Amino acid sequence: MERRLFVKYLGITAAGTAVGVGVTPLLTEEQQTLLRPPGAIDEKKFLGACIKCGLCVQICPVDCIKLADIDKGLAYQTPYIDPRTNACDFSCKGIQCVLVCPTYALVHELAPNAESVRMGIAKVIPDRCLAVQGKKLKTKSKHKWDEWKYKWKVNPAEYMKMICNLCADKCPIGPGAITIQDRKDPKTGREYQIPVVLQGCTGCGVCEMVCPVDPPAIIIIPGKKWGEKNA
Amino acid sequence: MHENSAVTGTQKKEKPKRGTFYELFINTRKIRPGRISYRCIRWFSIILITATFALSFKWALDFLAGSLNGSRLMSFFLIDLYTGLEYVAAHKALTLNAVIGFLTILLFYFFVGGRTFCGWVCPYNLVAEIGEIIHEYLRKKGVIKKRRMYSEKIRYTFWVMFLLIPLITGSIFFESFNPVDIINRAFIYTPTVMLLWVLLILVFEVFYARRFWCKYVCPTGTTYGMLGTVSLLRVRFDLNKCTHCGNCYKVCIEPTLLTDALKDAKKTKDNTAFVKGVSCINCARCIDVCAYDALKFDFRFLDKIL
Numbered sequence: 449m450e451r452r453l454f455v456k457y458l459g460i461t462a463a464g465t466a467v468g469v470g471v472t473p474l475l476t477e478e479q480q481t482l483l484r485p486p487g488a489i490d491e492k493k494f495l496g497a498c499i500k501c502g503l504c505v506q507i508c509p510v511d512c513i514k515l516a517d518i519d520k521g522l523a524y525q526t527p528y529i530d531p532r533t534n535a536c537d538f539s540c541k542g543i544q545c546v547l548v549c550p551t552y553a554l555v556h557e558l559a560p561n562a563e564s565v566r567m568g569i570a571k572v573i574p575d576r577c578l579a580v581q582g583k584k585l586k587t588k589s590k591h592k593w594d595e596w597k598y599k600w601k602v603n604p605a606e607y608m609k610m611i612c613n614l615c616a617d618k619c620p621i622g623p624g625a626i627t628i629q630d631r632k633d634p635k636t637g638r639e640y641q642i643p644v645v646l647q648g649c650t651g652c653g654v655c656e657m658v659c660p661v662d663p664p665a666i667i668i669i670p671g672k673k674w675g676e677k678n679a
Numbered sequence: 680m681h682e683n684s685a686v687t688g689t690q691k692k693e694k695p696k697r698g699t700f701y702e703l704f705i706n707t708r709k710i711r712p713g714r715i716s717y718r719c720i721r722w723f724s725i726i727l728i729t730a731t732f733a734l735s736f737k738w739a740l741d742f743l744a745g746s747l748n749g750s751r752l753m754s755f756f757l758i759d760l761y762t763g764l765e766y767v768a769a770h771k772a773l774t775l776n777a778v779i780g781f782l783t784i785l786l787f788y789f790f791v792g793g794r795t796f797c798g799w800v801c802p803y804n805l806v807a808e809i810g811e812i813i814h815e816y817l818r819k820k821g822v823i824k825k826r827r828m829y830s831e832k833i834r835y836t837f838w839v840m841f842l843l844i845p846l847i848t849g850s851i852f853f854e855s856f857n858p859v860d861i862i863n864r865a866f867i868y869t870p871t872v873m874l875l876w877v878l879l880i881l882v883f884e885v886f887y888a889r890r891f892w893c894k895y896v897c898p899t900g901t902t903y904g905m906l907g908t909v910s911l912l913r914v915r916f917d918l919n920k921c922t923h924c925g926n927c928y929k930v931c932i933e934p935t936l937l938t939d940a941l942k943d944a945k946k947t948k949d950n951t952a953f954v955k956g957v958s959c960i961n962c963a964r965c966i967d968v969c970a971y972d973a974l975k976f977d978f979r980f981l982d983k984i985l
Contacts, residue, residue, distance in 0.1 A: 453830070461836045461843070468844035468852050476850060495850035496769030499762050500860065501749030502868060506736050515864070518873050524855040525864060525871075550749050550756050550776040551766055 475521030480671035482520065482528035483568055483653065485513050486536065487546040487559030491671060497553035500525040504545035504554065512536045513545060529567070531653020531668050537620045538562035538652065563621060568651030568670040570615075570626065572643050576665035578612035579628060579641045615643050615655035615666050624648030626655060647674045703812075708926070708970045717963035722808075724799045733866045747800070747863045748854065749780065756780035760788075761838075761902040765853060769845035785906065793907020797893060797900045797960035802862040804960070806881060807890055814885045826889050831933060831958055838898040858892060859899060890932045894958060904957030914965065915977035916940040918950035927965035927974065933958035937965065953979055 480491040485504055488494055504527050505513045512534040515525045527545075529536055543562070546554040559565045574580045613628045625648040628641050643655075643666065653668045704719035706712055728743075732750070735742040744751045748762045758766075758780030766777065788796060797804050817823045841853040854860060858877040865874055884891045893900055907913070918941065928934045936956045943952035954974075966974045 453832070457833065457836045460833070461840050464836065464840040465843045465847070468840065469847050472844065472848040472850060472852060475855075492849065493770070496845060497766065499748045499758070499766055499851065500854055500864075501745040502864065503745045503749065503751060505868065506741075506744045515868055517871055518855070522850055522852065522855055524873070525860075548751070550751075550758060550774065550780060551770070552772075552774045 472522065476523070477521065482516060482523060482526070483531060483651065483668055483670040485527050485529060485545045485554055486538075486543050486562075486565040486567055486650075486652075487549075487554040487556065488567070489553060489555055489558070494553055495522055495526070497551050498526045499551050499553075501550065502527070503548045503550065507544045507548045508536075509540050509544070510534065510537060529653060531656040532664060533657070535653035535657040536567075537654050538565070538650075539620075562650065563624075563648065565650040565652070566673055567653075568668045569672045569674055569676075570645045570649050570651065570653075570655055570666050571669050572645060572666050574642060574665075576661050576663065577642065578661060578665070579643060582611060582640055584610055584612070611641055612660065613641075613643070614658045614660060618654055618658045620652060620654055621648050621650055625650065645674070649674060706967055708968055716967045718808075718967055721799050721962065722805055725802055725805045728800050729802050729863065729866050732863065736867055746860060746867055747802075748860055749777075755783070757784055759899065760784055760906070761899040762854065764842060764902065765845050765851050768842050769849055769851050771849075788903060788906055789910050790912065792910045792912035792961045793903040793905065794900055794957075794960040795907075795912070796903045797897075798962040801859050801900075802866070803859045803877070804893065804962075806858075806862065806877070807884060807893060810881045810885050811890070814889075817885070823886055826887055829888065829895055831894055831935075833895050834897070834901045834957070837896050838901045841898050853898065857899065859897070893960065894932060900960070901957060904959075907959065907961075908955060908957065911978045911980060912961070912976060913979055914940075914954040914959065914961065914963070914974055916944055916952050916954060917973045917975075918944040918952075920971045920973035922971055922973075924970070926968040926970070930964040930968050932960065932962070953977070 476492075476495065484491070484494060485508075489497060500515070502515060502525070505515060512529050512531075513527045513536075514530060516523050516528050518524045520526070541562075543559050543565070546556050546559045549555075578584075616623075616626045616628050619626050624646060626643055626645050629644045630639065631642050632639050651668050651670070651672075655666045656664050656668050659666050701707075704716055704722075706714045706716045731743045732746060734740070735744060741751075742753060745757075747759055749756070749758045751757070756776045756779055758777050760781065763777060763781040767773065814823065814826075844852040856873075856876065858880055861871070861873045861877055865871065880892050888895070916937070921941075927937055931937055933956070936954050936959050939956060940952045940954045943955075944950050946952075961976075963976065966976070
């Protein structure tokens with residue numbers, strides 16, 4: 449009897465494991481859609497290393513890290529950054545979320561300082577960009593200013609520009625990551641300015657956060673590195 | 680006349696007030712009634728720990744950061760045992776902080792009894808106990824008749840299963856469906872839709888199987904239960920004081936534990952035995968309901984060590 453029970457339980461274990469292994473690909477996304485905090489290891493390994501404790505969420509001084517909901521499958525309650533609402537600006541210097549991670553889902557070697565972080569890459573969408581259209585930045589963005597939980601004290605004068613260059617202006621890395629360059633349209637001959645993302649881009653998402661048009665003219669593609677082709 | 684009224688007064692006191700709100704927190708069946716019950720202390724402990732997690736984040740105290748999966752108590756790492764095992768299975772590597780956290784929890788629950796976690800910390804336990812009260816109420820009304828019992832050994836299949844899945848696929852599977860952490864994180868961060876899953880388990884427990892999750896599935900509890908088989912603090916049963924009234928059988932989530940203790944006690948010289956076994960969550964309900972103090976908390980192996 450004991451033996452029969454043992455065999456039965458062994459069968460249940462095998463069947464359950466098979467179901468779990470079969471279901472796992474359905475519950476994980478093929479393409480990384482969540483922007484992980486600084487120093488995150490490869491997305492597939494990340495789901496094995498993150499124990500969903502939320503220590504990174506609690507330590508972050510600018511409250512930019514959030515926990516994913518169940519629509520992300522097995523990535524449920526793993527940390528991500530929504531750069532449009534609140535972006536990582538490396539103002540904590542030591543990169544606290546990396547230091548606090550107990551299981552090295554965020555590794556210090558990948559993020560020893562702000563410049564060497566590679567969370568993703570910014571991508572400019574020229575059709576939406578105010579600088580490409582040569583427009584002034586005078587109106588408030590669609591953000592409610594007081595809803596910004598950002599640590600900068602917002603000075604409205606900073607946002608009154610002849611030609612919008614907020615993304616380059618507010619980038620925590622500086623000219624190594626994004627610059628405004630002059631271009632000339634070969635067909636019409638119109639001269640315009642456009643933000644260009646350079647090799648130094650960390651994918652922190654401050655540019656996406658401050659972009660005054662809605663939907664934003666510059667977005668972060670998570671997990672991509674500079675020079676890789678965007679899907 | 681005066682004597683008579685005194686006698687009736689004491690008789691009234693000894694009458695068990697079953698099912699009253701008062702009896703949830705105060706012992707009435709003891710020889711000396713009116714004491715705060717273990718259940719009251721336990722529920723307070725569960726609420727206190729959950730509140731400490733939630734408030735230390737809300738008020739930025741950094742006293743107890745994180746959640747039940749992994750936390751920092753005054754900057755000292757703590758890792759839940761089964762989560763640690765899942766992490767090793769999935770990640771196939773170790774970190775110093777995780778090892779320190781794992782060993783600290785292991786050592787702590789070695790002293791205070793393995794599944795003390797379930798009874799005194801786990802927020803789902805509180806939910807399940809309220810579910811039991813709802814079940815009692817519905818049973819009195821005649822809505823539910825009797826629930827099924829299964830073999831408790833099925834828990835090991837889930838324990839192995841949820842370790843094998845991360846070992847093969849490399850991503851932690853079970854933590855997305857763990858009601859313990861879903862409730863815990865709902866209080867610390869924002870509540871999610873997965874609370875409906877917890878509700879589903881609770882409804883299943885109330886109507887079909889008693890303490891289904893805790894007894895048959897929960898691998899977190901199983902891990903602490905395995906530790907509990909060698910841990911120090913357990914419930915001690917004294918056959919000399921026992922009147923075989925059967926009150927403890929009614930409240931115990933796994934009555935076979937008490938039958939085993941009774942059998943063990945008959946074999947020993949001093950007629951006492953410890954409640955062994957993986958299922959005992961040290962909830963002390965048996966101590967609460969025993970009118971003759973035949974059950975109490977005690978440390979094992981102390982006579983051998985000292």
